Amino acid sequence: MQNLPGAAPDFKNACVVLFGVNITWVLFVLWAIWGLIAAAALGWCINRVLTLFEARRD
Template sequence: MRNTNDRPAAPNFTQACVVIFGVNLTWILMVIWVVWGLLAVAATGWLVNHVINRIALARG
């Protein structure tokens, strides 16, 4: 059986995840802006902010 203590550490992909989240959020908001207008983008941005704040509060 293989010894599990000799495995290399897993890479940290946190920075890449944050960058890709920003890129995806940007293009999604641009598509919403083109299709439904600036008011829909503002409402979506407010909703995303609200969800992120609730997650932050839940994490303590």
């Protein structure tokens, strides 16, 4: 019996979900330590970076 190479599994959905879970706990920890303004500022910065990645992709 031969082991033929197959297609690699698509982990994109798992990556997106875990990114959401990780960013959620990071924002909660930041909020607990430095307050809501710091958490909101980090969220805004992450949004800007993702917008730049999206613009560069198009």
